Amino acid sequence: xxxxxxxxxxxxxxxxxxxxxxxxxxxxxxxxxxxxxxxxxxxxxxxxxxxxxxxxxxxxxxxxxxxxxxxxxxxxxxxxxxxxxxxxxxxxxxxxxxx
Amino acid sequence: xxxxxxxxxxxxxxxxxxxxxxxxxxxxxxxxxxxxxxxxxxxxxxxxxxxxxxxxxxxxxxxxxxxxxxxxxxxxxxxxxxxxxxxxxxxxxxxxxxxxxxxxxxxxxxxxxxxxxxxxxxxxxxxxxxxxxxxxxxxxxxxxxxxxxxxxxxxxxxxxxxxxxxxxxxxxxxxxxxxxxxxxxxxxxxxxxxxxxxxxxxxxxxxxxxxxxxxxxxxxxxxxxxxxxxxxxxxxxxxxxxxxxxxxxxxxxxxxxxxxxxxxxxxxxxxxxxxxxxxxxxxxxxxxxxxxxxxxxxxxxxxxxxxxxxxxxxxxxxxxxxxxxxxxxxxxxxxxxxxxxxxxxxxxxxxxxxxxxxxxxxxxxxxxxxxxxxxxxxxxxxxxxxxxxxxxxxxxxxxxxxxxxxxxxxxxxxxxxxxxxxxxxxxxxxxxxxxxxxxxxxxxxxxxxxxxxxxxxxxxxxxxxxxxxxxxxxxxxx
Numbered sequence: 001x002x003x004x005x006x007x008x009x010x011x012x013x014x015x016x017x018x019x020x021x022x023x024x025x026x027x028x029x030x031x032x033x034x035x036x037x038x039x040x041x042x043x044x045x046x047x048x049x050x051x052x053x054x055x056x057x058x059x060x061x062x063x064x065x066x067x068x069x070x071x072x073x074x075x076x077x078x079x080x081x082x083x084x085x086x087x088x089x090x091x092x093x094x095x096x097x098x099x
Numbered sequence: 100x101x102x103x104x105x106x107x108x109x110x111x112x113x114x115x116x117x118x119x120x121x122x123x124x125x126x127x128x129x130x131x132x133x134x135x136x137x138x139x140x141x142x143x144x145x146x147x148x149x150x151x152x153x154x155x156x157x158x159x160x161x162x163x164x165x166x167x168x169x170x171x172x173x174x175x176x177x178x179x180x181x182x183x184x185x186x187x188x189x190x191x192x193x194x195x196x197x198x199x200x201x202x203x204x205x206x207x208x209x210x211x212x213x214x215x216x217x218x219x220x221x222x223x224x225x226x227x228x229x230x231x232x233x234x235x236x237x238x239x240x241x242x243x244x245x246x247x248x249x250x251x252x253x254x255x256x257x258x259x260x261x262x263x264x265x266x267x268x269x270x271x272x273x274x275x276x277x278x279x280x281x282x283x284x285x286x287x288x289x290x291x292x293x294x295x296x297x298x299x300x301x302x303x304x305x306x307x308x309x310x311x312x313x314x315x316x317x318x319x320x321x322x323x324x325x326x327x328x329x330x331x332x333x334x335x336x337x338x339x340x341x342x343x344x345x346x347x348x349x350x351x352x353x354x355x356x357x358x359x360x361x362x363x364x365x366x367x368x369x370x371x372x373x374x375x376x377x378x379x380x381x382x383x384x385x386x387x388x389x390x391x392x393x394x395x396x397x398x399x400x401x402x403x404x405x406x407x408x409x410x411x412x413x414x415x416x417x418x419x420x421x422x423x424x425x426x427x428x429x430x431x432x433x434x435x436x437x438x439x440x441x442x443x444x445x446x447x448x449x450x451x452x453x454x455x456x457x458x459x460x461x462x463x464x465x466x467x468x469x470x471x472x473x474x475x476x477x478x479x480x481x482x483x484x485x486x487x488x489x490x491x492x493x494x495x496x497x498x499x500x501x502x503x504x505x506x507x508x509x510x511x512x513x514x515x516x517x518x519x520x521x522x523x524x525x526x527x528x529x530x531x532x533x534x535x536x537x538x539x540x541x542x543x544x545x546x547x548x549x550x551x552x553x554x555x556x557x558x559x560x561x562x563x564x565x566x567x568x569x570x571x572x573x574x575x576x577x
Contacts, residue, residue: 003230006340006348013336013349016119017356024126026453026478029361029460033325034194035125035135036357039118040331041201042142042350045149046208046338051167052153053217055160060215067207068170074201077178079139081193082125084182086132088467 031085038078044071103155110148111346117141118350122357145346187468188428191458192256195249195324198331202245205334206301209238212341213289213297232290234340239297240282240304241334247308248327252320255312262316271314272378278307311377319376321458322365326373329358365459395534395542401552403561406528407568413490415446417482419519423496423531425456425465429559433495434469436565439575449475450482450519452500479519486523494521494529494545496558501529502543513541527551530561 024032050064118141124134153159159167178197185193212218213235254260281303288296315323336351366373410416418437424430437447449466456462463476477485486492494501497519504511505518521527522545529551545551554561569575 003227003340006343006345009345009348010336010352013352014356016349017122017332017353018360020119020122020353021126021357021360024361024364025128026451027128027460027463027476028126028131029365030190030194030458030464031131031135031460032122032125033328033358033361033458034190034197035138036122036354036361037194037198037201037328037331039122039138039142039350040198040328040335040354040358041204042145042347042354043201043205043208043331043335043338044142045145045344045347046212046335046342047170047204048146048149048167049342049344050208050211050217051163051170052157052159054166054211054215055163057215057217060211060217061162061166063207063211063215065166065170067204067211068167069174070200070207071204072171072174073178073181074197074204075139075142075178076175077182078194078197079135079142080179080182081185081190081197082135083132085187085190085464086135088464089128089131089473 027089031082034078034082034085038075038082041071041073041075041078044068044075047071103152106155107148107152110144110151114141114145114148114346115349117144119353122353145350148346186428187465188425189257190461190464191321191324192253194458195253195256195320195327198324198328199246199249199253201331202242202249202327202334204242205238205331205338206242206246208338209235209242209341210297210301213239214294218341218343229290231341233286234337236286236289236300238334238337238341239300240286241330241337243301243304244308244311245327245330245334247305248312248330249324251309251312252324252327255315256320260313262314267314271310275307275310278303278310282307315376319371321454321461322362322371322373322376324458325358325362325365326377329355329362332356332358365454395547397547397549398534399549399552400555401528403554403556403564404568405552406554407565407572407574409526409528410440410445410491410493410565411443411569411572411574413440413445415489416440416448416491416493417486417489417521417524418447418449419452419455419492419494419497419501419521420449420462420466421452421455421495421497421500423498424558425461425496427496427558429495429562430465430469430471432559432562432566434466434471436562436569437471439566439569442575447475448477448482448485450479450521451476452479452497452519453517455497455500479517483520486520489524490526492521492524492527494527494531495562496531498531498543499541501545502541503548504541504544508544511541521545522548522550525550528554530554530556530558532557 047064047068054060054064117137121134121138124130282300285296285299332351332354336348339347339351440447451462501519501521502513503522505513505516527550
C-alpha cells in the first residue's frame with residue numbers, strides 16, 4: 001500500500017481510539033488498561049510476517065520467533081488476566097446477606 | 100485483487116471491527132467480560148487471516164512453521180501461567196510486565212527487519228527506503244522505551260527498586276535530553292545508511308526509558324504504566340508500517356489513542372498533570388516542607404475495642420478503603436468485619452475514590468475478589484451526600500483522598516482535588532500505621548478534627564482484632 005494511504009489509516013485509527021472510550025467508570029480503568037495492553041500485542045502479526053518471509057535466513061527466524069514469544073506472552077497473558085479481573089464483577093449479585 | 104487478497108481484506112476488516120467493539124465494550128461494566136473475549140477472538144482471527152493468506156499465496160516453509168510453533172507455545176504458556184498465578188494485589192506490576200514484553204516484541208521485530216530486510220523495499224532514489232527506515236527507527240525507539248520503562252515501573256511496584264535521592268536532582272533532565280538527542284542522531288545516521296548506528300539507537304532509547312521512569316514515585320506509577328501502554332500501541336503501529344499491514348496500524352493506533360485518554364482520566368483523578376508526573380519527580384521526596392505541612396495539635400487515638408463498641412451501635416457504616424488496604428492485602432479480613440456488621444442489621448457501604456488502591460479501579464477488583472456485592476461499592480459523587488447521615492466511617496489506609504484541605508484550604512497543594520467528605524459523618528475512625536503523611540506528603544486536617552479517632556496499626560492486624568472484639572460483643576453471631 002502507498003505510504004500516504006497508510007498514514008490515513010493511522011490517522012483514522014487514532015481518531016477511532018480517541019472516540020471509543022469517552023466515558024469509563026473508574027471500576028473499569030484497570031481492566032480496560034489491561035485489555036488494551038493485550039491488544040497492543042497485535043505486533044505479533046509483524047513477528048509472524050518476519051518468520052514467514054525469513055526463510056532461509058536463520059537469524060531472522062530466531063529473532064522473529066523470540067519476538068513472537070514476547071508478543072504472545074503479552075496477548076495471551078493479558079487477555080487471561082483481564083478476564084480474571086472481569087470475572088469478579090460479572091458474578092451474579094447474590095442476596096445471601098440477610099440470613 | 101485475487102482471491103487470497105480479498106479473503107485477507109475481509110478478515111482484516113472484520114478483525115478491526117471486532118477489536119473496536121471489544122475496546123468499546125470493555126468500557127462498560129455489563130459488557131466488559133464478553134468484550135474482552137471478543138477482542139481475544141479478533142486477535143485470533145487476525146492471525147488466522149495472516150496465515151491463510153500466506154498459505155494461499157507464497158506458502159509457509161516448514162522451517163517457519165517450526166519457529167512459529169515454538170515461539171507461540173513458549174510465549175502463550177508462560178503468559179497464561181503468570182496470568183493465572185499472580186495475586187490480584189499485584190495487578191499493576193503484572194500489567195507493566197506484559198506491556199514491557201509487548202514493547203520488546205516490537206523492538207525485536209524492527210531490529211530483525213532492519214538487519215535482514217524481508218520486505219521488498221523499492222530501489223534507491225524513491226521515498227520507500229526512507230519510509231521503511233523511519234518506521235523501523237520509530238518502532239525501535241518507542242519499543243525500547245516501552246520495554247525498559249515498563250520493567251523499571253514493574254520493579255518499583257514490586258518494591259525491588261526504590262526512588263533513590265540522586266534521581267531527583269535537576270541534572271537528570273539534562274541526562275535524559277542527552278539520551279534523546281543521541282537517539283535522534285543515531286536515527287539520522289541510520290536513515291543515511293549507517294547500519295551499525297541501530298545499536299546506538301537501541302541503547303540510547305533503552306536508557307531514556309530508564310532515565311525517565313526511575314525518578315517517578317511509586318504512587319504515580321499507574322499513570323506511567325498507562326502512558327507506556329499507549330506507547331506500546333504506537334510501537335505496534337510503527338511495526339505496521341514496517342511490514343505494510345493496515346490491520347496492525349489501525350489496532351496500534353486505537354490502543355495508542357485509547358491509552359492516552361485513560362492516562363488523562365487517571366491524572367485528573369489524582370489531581371496531577373501529566374507533565375508534573377513525568378518531569379516533576381517523586382512527590383513525596385520533594386514536598387517535605389510544603390505549605391500544607393504542620394504539627395498535629397488535636398490527635399485522638401483509641402483502641403480497637405472502642406472502635407468495635409461504636410460500630411456495634413451504628414446504623415450505617417461507610418468504609419473508605421485505600422492504598423494501605425491494598426498493600427496490606429486486607430480486603431478479605433475487611434469483608435469478614437463487614438459481614439458481621441451486616442448480620443447485625445447495620446448498613447454497610449464502600450466509598451470508592453476514583454484513584455483508590457494501587458491503580459484506578461483496582462480497589463473494585465480487590466473488593467470484588469473478597470466477595471463484596473457490587474451494589475455496595477459506591478462512587479465518590481454518589482456517596483458524598485450520604486456522609487452526613489452516616490454514623491461511622493472507617494478509613495482504611497486512605498489518606499490524601501479524605502483530606503478536607505482539598506476543599507477548604509486554597510493554599511494547600513491538594514486544593515481542588517476531588518475528595519470524600521468523610522468528616523461530615525458522626526464518627527470517623529482512621530486505621531493507620533503511624534502519623535506519617537500520605538503520598539502527597541501533606542498534613543491531613545481530618546486527623547485533627549474532634550470527631551476523628553486514630554486506630555494505630557497495620558490494616559490487616561487491626562481488622563482481625565476488630566473481628567475478635569465484635570465476636571466478644573456478640574455482633575453477627577446468629
